Amino acid sequence: MPNPYRPEPDFLDQLVLTIGIAVSKALSDARGSVREYKDLRHDLDRFVQILHHVVATYQEREHSEWLSGINSLIESVSQDCTSDLQEALHYFQSKYGPSLGGQEQRLNTTAIGKKVEYAFREKERLRKLREKLSQATQRLSLLLAIHNYKAARVDNLTLEKRYQEVLSTVEDISKDIELQSMQLSEQHASVKVLITTLTTTSDHLQWRATKDQNLAEELRNNTSSIRALSTMFETTFRLLVEERENATSQTCFRGPGPASQAPLLFEDSFGTISALPMDWLFSWEHLRSMIQNRFEHQLGHQKVIRGEYVLEDDLSGVEIMSLPWAQVMRPGKKINMAMKFQSVTEEGRSRVTEGYTCPGCEATMSVRLDSNGNVMCATTGCGMWVKHSRAKQDAPVLSGSSNSSEDGSKDAPRHFHRVSFDIFVVPSRTSRGGPRSKKYVQVWTCCFCGDSGITTRIDRCPSCAYSRCTRCQVQTTRVR
Numbered sequence: 001m002p003n004p005y006r007p008e009p010d011f012l013d014q015l016v017l018t019i020g021i022a023v024s025k026a027l028s029d030a031r032g033s034v035r036e037y038k039d040l041r042h043d044l045d046r047f048v049q050i051l052h053h054v055v056a057t058y059q060e061r062e063h064s065e066w067l068s069g070i071n072s073l074i075e076s077v078s079q080d081c082t083s084d085l086q087e088a089l090h091y092f093q094s095k096y097g098p099s100l101g102g103q104e105q106r107l108n109t110t111a112i113g114k115k116v117e118y119a120f121r122e123k124e125r126l127r128k129l130r131e132k133l134s135q136a137t138q139r140l141s142l143l144l145a146i147h148n149y150k151a152a153r154v155d156n157l158t159l160e161k162r163y164q165e166v167l168s169t170v171e172d173i174s175k176d177i178e179l180q181s182m183q184l185s186e187q188h189a190s191v192k193v194l195i196t197t198l199t200t201t202s203d204h205l206q207w208r209a210t211k212d213q214n215l216a217e218e219l220r221n222n223t224s225s226i227r228a229l230s231t232m233f234e235t236t237f238r239l240l241v242e243e244r245e246n247a248t249s250q251t252c253f254r255g256p257g258p259a260s261q262a263p264l265l266f267e268d269s270f271g272t273i274s275a276l277p278m279d280w281l282f283s284w285e286h287l288r289s290m291i292q293n294r295f296e297h298q299l300g301h302q303k304v305i306r307g308e309y310v311l312e313d314d315l316s317g318v319e320i321m322s323l324p325w326a327q328v329m330r331p332g333k334k335i336n337m338a339m340k341f342q343s344v345t346e347e348g349r350s351r352v353t354e355g356y357t358c359p360g361c362e363a364t365m366s367v368r369l370d371s372n373g374n375v376m377c378a379t380t381g382c383g384m385w386v387k388h389s390r391a392k393q394d395a396p397v398l399s400g401s402s403n404s405s406e407d408g409s410k411d412a413p414r415h416f417h418r419v420s421f422d423i424f425v426v427p428s429r430t431s432r433g434g435p436r437s438k439k440y441v442q443v444w445t446c447c448f449c450g451d452s453g454i455t456t457r458i459d460r461c462p463s464c465a466y467s468r469c470t471r472c473q474v475q476t477t478r479v480r
Contacts, residue, residue, distance in 0.1 A: 074143045081136040088129050244293060262332035269300060269309065269339045271417035278331050284321070291337070299415045300339055308340045310420050317374065317387075338387060338420040341413055345423055359413035360384040384417060391422040 263275035268291075281287055291309075295301045303309060311321050314334035356365040358377040365377050365386065377384045413419045 074140065077136055077139045077143065081133065081140075084129070084132050084136075088125075264329060264331065265314075265334040266337070267314075267334065267418070268294060268337045269416040269418050273334075278329070281329065283325055300411050303339055303411050310338050310340055312336045312338065336418060338385070338418040339411070339413070339416045340420050340422065342391070343388075343421045343423050345425055356386060356388070358382060358384055359386065359419065385419070386413075387420045388423055389420065391424050 263277050264281065265273055266276055267273045274294075276290070281290070292301075292304055295304045300309075310319050312318065312335070313320055313328070314336050320328045320335070356375060357363070358365050358379065360377065361379045361382045361384075363377065363379045363382070365375050374385050374387045377386070413421075
């Protein structure tokens with residue numbers, strides 16, 4: 001009779017066979033625990049990468065306030081999945097990694113035990129893990145769909161806002177274009193006015209050019225007439241000059257005719273005697289004009305223009321320029337002309353006792369004066385007449401015009417036959433150098449113009465030991 005508590009041989013054999021098949025599958029690398037472990041690791045790694053991409057994508061985008069709640073839920077679900085995955089990876093890696101994760105598996109007792117344990121004990125854990133991942137995937141899919149829907153609405157609002165901004169900008173640009181168009185219209189009107197003005201000006205200039213051409217043509221036609229008129233003017237001017245020269249020349253007067261009165265005898269400063277008919281002269285102005293014409297282009301012309309000359313009666317020696325014309329001028333009367341110069345002497349010094357120096361030949365002249373106060377140089381070939389008279393002023397007052405003319409710098413006493421000096425007397429002074437006091441006065445005498453005196457306008461010459469006046473070289477002379 002069979003024992004009910006003892007298994008039958010067929011059942012035991014079948015159980016052993018089933019366990020053997022399961023163990024063989026677990027130990028097989030192609031379809032056993034190793035294969036399942038590698039597939040699990042691959043799926044988990046892929047899922048982790050997908051989560052990283054999702055989180056990175058939605059973190060980099062600019063979200064509005066409407067999407068802040070959905071973003072926080074997506075982030076929370078992603079963090080839960082990440083924590084579950086990290087926990088599962090840590091568990092499987094630490095427990096089965098050395099035995100199931102290697103490339104080459106050694107058939108030792110530990111590896112076989114791990115493979116069998118993974119095949120029989122981890123099925124429930126794997127099922128729960130897959131359920132969690134499936135739920136997380138469904139949640140993420142739903143949240144992403146909601147996020148995309150709301151993001152589309154947000155994008156529409158953003159587009160509308162930007163559309164309003166663009167529309168406002170376009171309106172501003174349109175206003176600017178209208179304003180510029182108005183300005184261009186005003187400028188166009190101004191340009192039209194300017195074109196009209198330029199056209200009028202061009203027509204006027206063309207008319208003026210035509211008129212100038214006609215005038216030039218008339219001038220060319222009248223050139224011969226102008227030349228003939230110029231020739232006539234030159235001839236007339238030459239005749240006038242000849243007439244003036246004939247009127248003022250001494251050869252023009254040959255003395256009185258049988259039926260005319262005795263002429264007026266005039267001796268100029270060069271010693272030339274001219275006979276002037278009385279009916280040609282009526283006043284002092286006529287005589288001065290005649291004298292100026294006589295000295296034109298000759299020495300002393302500038303002094304004549306400035307009036308630096310004297311007219312004396314030949315008999316009395318009196319200056320007659322201050323007397324009335326009718327009282328002085330009589331037929332047969334002789335008038336002497338002398339150029340006027342200035343000189344300075346020390347007070348108490350008498351030129352009469354010491355003699356004069358001839359300005360022409362620099363010889364000592366006779367101290368004997370004639371009845372008119374004139375002295376004549378006795379040197380043969382000189383015969384210069386010199387008159388000295390004391391000036392009415394107490395100090396020398398030199399005319400500024402006598403020292404500033406270019407032609408006047410050539411007028412020296414030696415150039416004339418008859419001269420008159422105005423003597424200025426200055427106080428003497430005592431020298432400080434020795435026990436014997438000496439009186440001296442420092443004067444200067446111009447070598448060219450003959451003027452002398454004490455003035456404040458005397459400078460030291462930079463190249464010689466002499467002084468100079470404002471217009472010529474001046475010698476400094478000390479009289480002791």
